Amino acid sequence: MRALRAQVRSYYSRKIERHGSTPLGVDWPNAVSQHLRFVQLLKICDFTKPFSLTDFGCGYGALLEFLAMRHADCPVTYRGIDISPAMVAAARRRWSDRPDDATFVVGSRCPDVTDYVLTSGTFNVRLGRPVAEWKRYVETILTDMQRKSRIGFAANFMLPHDQGRTEQALYRTRPQPWVDFCRKQLGCEVELLTDYGLREFTLLVRCPRTPLSPKAAVRRPSRPSRR
């Protein structure tokens, strides 16, 4: 998957270099839809007490701004991780006044265990890579998110077009295969959010307290998958 990751890194680096720290710079059309996604993903979090959060594929850290705007009363220790060094550089510039509770790292694996791991938009742009390869890539990321989250994780995906049209550049999927993956392969409880005004869905995934053994977490399905 090295070539795939290199392609993803260079795609998003070009976006932020061209458009700067704006929704367009992370490939979203506007802040309204960007924030609507955050609202869904943050439903996994319990805001009645302080918590730690990894923002996987953080871009320039727009989630941090949203947390400050909507949930300023709840202390959150935030860790952003992004595959693109240009994104992380932009995030560090933007959030240089928050060195104590917000850190950013370059990478494509969550560095530490935190209470929650969220990801918004990282699975959408497959850049013409084969769908089977992209699914393995998504599985790897979800497995990492499960292992690195103490309480739960959340992710969003784009839904298919009504007419079944596919685009080489994008990954669209029905929810069921990923609901099944999180339930059966990762052993978690899944809540599915749809109908929030975007052609997308969000999975809120709550994990058992005892982490699955690494062997169990990566086990392949015993029956052929219908995906």
Ligand SMILES: C[S@@+](CC[C@H](N)C(=O)[O-])C[C@H]1O[C@@H](n2cnc3c(N)ncnc32)[C@H](O)[C@@H]1O
């Ligand atoms: C659509 S943008 C969304 C950024 C941010 N989550 C937001 O909503 O503002 C997707 C981000 O995920 C990052 N990304 C994509 N694949 C990644 C991977 N495998 N590991 C880490 N970051 C990744 C990209 O560099 C980009 O910044």
